[in-house]
Amino acid sequence: MPKLRKEKILKGVPASPGISIGTPFHYVHETLNVSRNVIEDHEIEQEIQKYRRSIEKSRALIIDDKKKALKNNSADAAKIFDAHLLILDDVVLIDEAISIISNQNVQASYAVSKVMKDYQTAFENLQNEYFSQRAFDVEDVCRRIISNIIAEEKNEVHDTTVLNGKKIIITKKLFPSDTLNFDREHILGIITEYGGSTSHAAIMARGMAVPAIVGVQGIGKWIDDTSLIIVDGYTGKVIINPTPTTFEVYKKMQHAEEKQYLEDLNIAKLKSETLDKHKVSISCNIQTDDEVESVLKWSGEGIGLFRTEFLFESSLSILSEEEQYRIYDKVSKDIFPNNVIIRLLDIGGDKLQDKLRLKEDNPFLGVRGLRLLFDHPDILRSHLRAILRASHRKNIWIIIPFVTDIYEVKRIKGIIGRVKNEMISEGYNVDKKIKIGIMLEIPSVVMIVDHIAPLVDFFSIGTNDLTQYTLAADRGNEKVSHIFDSLHPAVIQLIKISIESANKHNKYISLCGQMAAYPIAIPLLLGLGLRNFSVTPFLVPVVKKIIRRELVSDCEKLAEQCLQNGSGRKINKILSDFFTNTIGERMIK
Numbered sequence: 001m002p003k004l005r006k007e008k009i010l011k012g013v014p015a016s017p018g019i020s021i022g023t024p025f026h027y028v029h030e031t032l033n034v035s036r037n038v039i040e041d042h043e044i045e046q047e048i049q050k051y052r053r054s055i056e057k058s059r060a061l062i063i064d065d066k067k068k069a070l071k072n073n074s075a076d077a078a079k080i081f082d083a084h085l086l087i088l089d090d091v092v093l094i095d096e097a098i099s100i101i102s103n104q105n106v107q108a109s110y111a112v113s114k115v116m117k118d119y120q121t122a123f124e125n126l127q128n129e130y131f132s133q134r135a136f137d138v139e140d141v142c143r144r145i146i147s148n149i150i151a152e153e154k155n156e157v158h159d160t161t162v163l164n165g166k167k168i169i170i171t172k173k174l175f176p177s178d179t180l181n182f183d184r185e186h187i188l189g190i191i192t193e194y195g196g197s198t199s200h201a202a203i204m205a206r207g208m209a210v211p212a213i214v215g216v217q218g219i220g221k222w223i224d225d226t227s228l229i230i231v232d233g234y235t236g237k238v239i240i241n242p243t244p245t246t247f248e249v250y251k252k253m254q255h256a257e258e259k260q261y262l263e264d265l266n267i268a269k270l271k272s273e274t275l276d277k278h279k280v281s282i283s284c285n286i287q288t289d290d291e292v293e294s295v296l297k298w299s300g301e302g303i304g305l306f307r308t309e310f311l312f313e314s315s316l317s318i319l320s321e322e323e324q325y326r327i328y329d330k331v332s333k334d335i336f337p338n339n340v341i342i343r344l345l346d347i348g349g350d351k352l353q354d355k356l357r358l359k360e361d362n363p364f365l366g367v368r369g370l371r372l373l374f375d376h377p378d379i380l381r382s383h384l385r386a387i388l389r390a391s392h393r394k395n396i397w398i399i400i401p402f403v404t405d406i407y408e409v410k411r412i413k414g415i416i417g418r419v420k421n422e423m424i425s426e427g428y429n430v431d432k433k434i435k436i437g438i439m440l441e442i443p444s445v446v447m448i449v450d451h452i453a454p455l456v457d458f459f460s461i462g463t464n465d466l467t468q469y470t471l472a473a474d475r476g477n478e479k480v481s482h483i484f485d486s487l488h489p490a491v492i493q494l495i496k497i498s499i500e501s502a503n504k505h506n507k508y509i510s511l512c513g514q515m516a517a518y519p520i521a522i523p524l525l526l527g528l529g530l531r532n533f534s535v536t537p538f539l540v541p542v543v544k545k546i547i548r549r550e551l552v553s554d555c556e557k558l559a560e561q562c563l564q565n566g567s568g569r570k571i572n573k574i575l576s577d578f579f580t581n582t583i584g585e586r587m588i589k
Helices: 041-071 075-088 091-104 108-124 129-154 176-181 200-208 244-268 289-297 309-313 321-335 349-356 370-375 377-393 406-425 449-455 463-471 489-504 519-527 537-547 552-563 568-587
Strands: 008-011 013-016 019-022 024-026 167-171 187-192 212-214 229-232 237-240 281-286 303-307 340-343 396-400 436-440 458-461 508-511 532-535
Touching: 013 200, 019 167, 019 187, 019 244, 041 075, 041 091, 041 108, 041 129, 041 176, 041 289, 041 309, 075 129, 075 176, 075 200, 075 309, 091 108, 108 129, 129 176, 129 200, 176 200, 187 200, 187 229, 200 212, 212 229, 229 244, 244 537, 281 289, 281 537, 289 321, 289 537, 303 321, 303 532, 321 340, 321 377, 370 377, 370 406, 377 396, 377 406, 396 406, 396 458, 406 436, 406 449, 449 489, 458 489, 463 489, 489 508, 489 552, 489 568, 519 537, 519 552, 519 568, 532 537, 552 568
Parallel strands: 024 167, 167 187, 187 212, 281 303, 281 532, 303 340, 340 396, 396 436, 436 458, 458 508, 508 532
Antiparallel strands: 008 237, 013 212, 019 229, 229 237
């Protein structure tokens, strides 16, 4: 029981849902002692090389953090580290630091600190939340670089893992690198004095499923190391030294959460079928072989999309055939007898420019996906050989990304056929009838899907890109986020065409975009005829719970109503009302 002290309630911004109860750990960022020591001319090159080594060390650490984020099933958190890698590759930043070292005869750590402060000041002077976050990114990256320089000078390993025991972290601000360097099992909750709901601390906390509240200014003066704290991640309340009554209320809420988690695990094991007995398959999207464990935990029916691009992004060089084979073979073995759909490298030159020396002004509409693979036959060949070598269990399917034309389908199928025949002649045990499908994510290919269907074995609808290219709205651009809407009538019409064509030709079709797990969209997709969903592993019980309370007959009427409407806002309202009035009632029965 808590000590009898006066209860104090502070309010912040709810950043990650959940309830946590515990004592605080005051986290203060490591002080990086950087001084402007003058160096001799002959030491300049040595400092520059030290700086370059630190950049490479920082790159490896950022990639490791991205892997940890993905292992936590947080794509949003992983994107933060993508941004950090871009900062690390910023030629202007690199050259500026080298210039300071060379022209001012100073140590590398001071040069990086100077660049960091200049960037921070420039961003912060814009007085904009978006640019304030960019300043935060620059600070996190530069602190990594400086820490690694100092560690090299002292000949020691830099370690920021300082949390011992289960605690609630209290800090002014929390860098993404801080969050992942704590032992996840020891973090009960997170409270920061600064930041908003879209801050990196919030994103990282949600990715780790840790209750968090941000923007609680001055919390430090109200607590000591023995204070008992309740973090209410739903309302943004921080309750310090709760009364016995408050404590019991939140303890019951915590138990209810734990009960819900166990219920979700049980729901995940139930049959995936509608009330009128229509079978629906729910598979999972993954980016690393480590995530298979989560697929199995949440009872996913195989892997509906293995995004191989992360493997290449996270490597310091282009992955070899052998390195890829070991990964694909492990996933195939771990998920067997269920299937794994491996998507060929779907990446733009913007992500591989350091490895391919390829630079484009608009990578989203340039050389990416299949186009990049055609331009780099050596990468495509080793990629295919690795997948085919791992296909000996006959549970691997290949899906082709970024297809726009029937000629591309014929060309890639020809290449796969030749590589397959070569490998058979070399004595490899490959799946001679390996299934080949295409992503439906560009409007042009959806409009000719009837002509392509006879050439492929299956389809997968990528609603994220399909929406992006249909509405000409970059899904990652906050300024056009109000335009990006997968429930826009044009997008729904394209989904309808895709499903109807696949069903007409008796071809398997799934949907693997975020829309597959959007609660109000699930009845619409069922009504359009979709029977295969692929989602993030932990969302399987959510999707299954909704499906098990649906009547396809109702969903078909709903879909028809949406198809007759020309307004995305109205469609959103129709679906929301249907969910609330029909599904909502069934959910509580």
